[in-house]
Amino acid sequence: MRWFQLLLIIACAVVVAFLLLPLVALFLRVSPGDLIAALGSGVALDALIVTLKTSAIAHLLILGFGTPAAYLLATKRWRGHSATVALIELPLVLPPVVAGIALLSVFGRLGLLGETMDVLGISISFTQAAVVLAVVFVASPFFVRQAIVAFEGVDTGLLEAARTLRASPWRVFSRVALPLAARGLATGSALAFVRGLGEFGATIIFAGSFRGVTQTLPLAIYGELDQDFEAAIAISVLLVLISAALLTAIRWVPSWNPFTLTSR
Amino acid sequence: MGAIVESLHVDFALARRNFDVELSFGLDHGLMAIAGPSGSGKTTLLRTIAGLERPMRGRIGFRDESWFDSERRIDLPPEKRRVGMVFQDFALFPHLSVRDNVAFGGTDRADEMLERMRLRDLQHERPVSLSGGERQRVALARALATNPLVLLLDEPMASLDPALRNEVRAELRDLLGEVAIPTLLVTHDFEDAAALAETIAVMADGKLLQVGTPSELVAAPRDGFVASLTGANVIKGRARAAGDGLSRVDLDGGHTVYSTDAAEGEVDVVVYPWDVAVSLELTQGSTLNHITAPIDSSVVFGNRTRVRLGPVVAELTSASSERLGLEKGMTAIASFKATATRLIPR
Numbered sequence: 001m002r003w004f005q006l007l008l009i010i011a012c013a014v015v016v017a018f019l020l021l022p023l024v025a026l027f028l029r030v031s032p033g034d035l036i037a038a039l040g041s042g043v044a045l046d047a048l049i050v051t052l053k054t055s056a057i058a059h060l061l062i063l064g065f066g067t068p069a070a071y072l073l074a075t076k077r078w079r080g081h082s083a084t085v086a087l088i089e090l091p092l093v094l095p096p097v098v099a100g101i102a103l104l105s106v107f108g109r110l111g112l113l114g115e116t117m118d119v120l121g122i123s124i125s126f127t128q129a130a131v132v133l134a135v136v137f138v139a140s141p142f143f144v145r146q147a148i149v150a151f152e153g154v155d156t157g158l159l160e161a162a163r164t165l166r167a168s169p170w171r172v173f174s175r176v177a178l179p180l181a182a183r184g185l186a187t188g189s190a191l192a193f194v195r196g197l198g199e200f201g202a203t204i205i206f207a208g209s210f211r212g213v214t215q216t217l218p219l220a221i222y223g224e225l226d227q228d229f230e231a232a233i234a235i236s237v238l239l240v241l242i243s244a245a246l247l248t249a250i251r252w253v254p255s256w257n258p259f260t261l262t263s264r
Numbered sequence: 265m266g267a268i269v270e271s272l273h274v275d276f277a278l279a280r281r282n283f284d285v286e287l288s289f290g291l292d293h294g295l296m297a298i299a300g301p302s303g304s305g306k307t308t309l310l311r312t313i314a315g316l317e318r319p320m321r322g323r324i325g326f327r328d329e330s331w332f333d334s335e336r337r338i339d340l341p342p343e344k345r346r347v348g349m350v351f352q353d354f355a356l357f358p359h360l361s362v363r364d365n366v367a368f369g370g371t372d373r374a375d376e377m378l379e380r381m382r383l384r385d386l387q388h389e390r391p392v393s394l395s396g397g398e399r400q401r402v403a404l405a406r407a408l409a410t411n412p413l414v415l416l417l418d419e420p421m422a423s424l425d426p427a428l429r430n431e432v433r434a435e436l437r438d439l440l441g442e443v444a445i446p447t448l449l450v451t452h453d454f455e456d457a458a459a460l461a462e463t464i465a466v467m468a469d470g471k472l473l474q475v476g477t478p479s480e481l482v483a484a485p486r487d488g489f490v491a492s493l494t495g496a497n498v499i500k501g502r503a504r505a506a507g508d509g510l511s512r513v514d515l516d517g518g519h520t521v522y523s524t525d526a527a528e529g530e531v532d533v534v535v536y537p538w539d540v541a542v543s544l545e546l547t548q549g550s551t552l553n554h555i556t557a558p559i560d561s562s563v564v565f566g567n568r569t570r571v572r573l574g575p576v577v578a579e580l581t582s583a584s585s586e587r588l589g590l591e592k593g594m595t596a597i598a599s600f601k602a603t604a605t606r607l608i609p610r
Contacts, residue, residue, distance in 0.1 A: 155355070157351055157353065157355045158355050158357060160316050160342070160351075160355070161349070161351055161355035161357075162357075162368070163315075163316070163341070163342040163343050164314050164315075164316070164342050164343075164345075164347055164348070164349040164407070165343075165368050165369030165370075165406065165407075165410055166343045166344075166346075166369050166370075166410050167343055167368070167369070168343060175368070176357060179359045180357075180358070180359060254359070256358050256359050
């Protein structure tokens with residue numbers, strides 16, 4: 001069976017090398033000094049500000065609506081429950097460009113709600129609000145899906161115990177379900193945030209790429225590609241660093257899986 | 265009205281997959297145990313009282329307070345029922361300290377309960393670092409800190425280390441003795457029920473079969489099921505009158521025994537293991553019933569040994585068992601008096 005062990009090792013090495021090599025190449029192309037210099041350039045700085053602002057707002061919306069929605073989906077069952085979960089997950093597999101078109105057909109000037117909003121004097125497409133909506137659309141399923149799993153992982157017996165201890169449904173949620181699901185929620189939150197940072201397709205279709213308004217980091221990379229390749233690489237490195245930092249940070253959130261209690 | 269209303273009154277029906285749980289009883293004070301095999305609906309009963317499960321119809325309440333009433337469309341959620349519940353696995357919150365667990369439902373009595381359950385030195389620990397007995401005390405303190413009207417305990421001994429069973433049981437009895445509210449405890453173990461409760465209700469397939477003190481149930485089990493739950497040997501046979509006020513029973517397995525109970529036809533013969541003596545030679549004596557058979561098993565429980573031979577289990581001191589040199593495979597004689605042999609018509 002030695003040949004089989006060898007096969008496994010080779011396959012694993014190929015996977016790791018293939019995934020790591022492009023990242024290594026990125027870092028080899030740019031020195032820390034170059035990185036800072038490139039980020040000092042107007043385009044990168046503007047894009048960073050737009051990205052942080054839109055991502056922060058989008059993320060608050062995702063957490064604010066996604067957490068209670070996931071809690072409901074995890075703790076209650078109704079007719080059409082699994083269909084609802086499937087629909088929520090649909091944007092995960094949707095090509096982002098399609099998501100952009102879909103958003104345009106709702107909020108665009110000629111879209112479903114476009115005319116009504118026009119009358120009210122609201123225009124969303126090609127504004128910063130459009131960036132936020134595009135990010136929420138493509139990133140929220142990453143959070144909601146993970147959050148449902150996290151809430152489902154909380155022992156029902158603990159939620160019931162809390163109720164017999166005269167806790168209101170709100171108190172059961174905030175004092176028991178939320179802290180016990182914290183690790184899973186943080187994972188989902190980080191995944192959604194990182195996905196939102198890298199959002200490109202839906203944003204460029206629905207919001208366009210206007211420097212200082214809707215041009216986020218990924219759009220700036222694309223914009224700089226044929227003008228200033230070094231700047232494009234510097235911005236890319238920045239995105240990699242932010243993403244890696246977030247994924248590492250999740251490990252600091254305490255995990256309360258059931259085994260920590262039942263083990264002797 | 266003038267009607268006497270028990271403190272806790274329960275009367276409901278709830279459908280389960282294999283049978284309906286249909287129960288009607290009251291509890292005024294003291295500790296009542298519901299004993300029955302797993303899957304008989306015991307936990308369902310507690311969950312229904314606590315409001316975690318909704319019956320099809322009936323009434324549940326405490327004095328003039330109504331918690332559930334299908335006719336009046338009352339169904340209070342668990343948090344409005346003032347029920348203290350100790351779950352089988354204790355359901356302690358793993359992310360909270362002992363103190364925060366106890367104070368979860370009521371901060372006012374947290375200190376008092378920590379003191380009473382001897383948890384003060386452990387109050388900053390997390391549940392994960394506690395022993396089974398300590399977790400049980402935390403669960404009890406937490407349930408009582410809310411000032412409940414009734415206390416419900418679901419299999420309080422089941423998730424404990426068997427080696428510590430006697431110790432924890434004695435401790436639990438002391439602690440429950442101080443609890444001044446009606447307490448309902450469910451268990452599959454008659455010994456636990458008898459050690460902890462004044463009244464035992466035997467339950468099977470969602471119905472109460474017999475209610476009584478532990479000694480009443482042992483002395484006069486209603487049927488073979490109750491008898492075997494209380495730990496008796498239950499052997500099927502055919503009885504007929506044998507003169508001198510005795511009944512002769514031909515056991516299905518081939519032996520013959522006598523009883524002072526009068527019965528005819530199909531019966532369950534009930535004899536308690538501690539009424540059965542084991543010897544190697546037939547001795548002259550007053551004992552009427554002798555069953556000679558090879559020993560199938562001999563299991564030591566501390567200072568007691570349970571020996572199974574033929575259709576009966578005998579319980580003797582481990583010292584006697586050693587003196588006789590009882591071993592699996594040896595042929596021995598189980599003897600018991602006709603006066604210790606109960607007959608229950610089937």
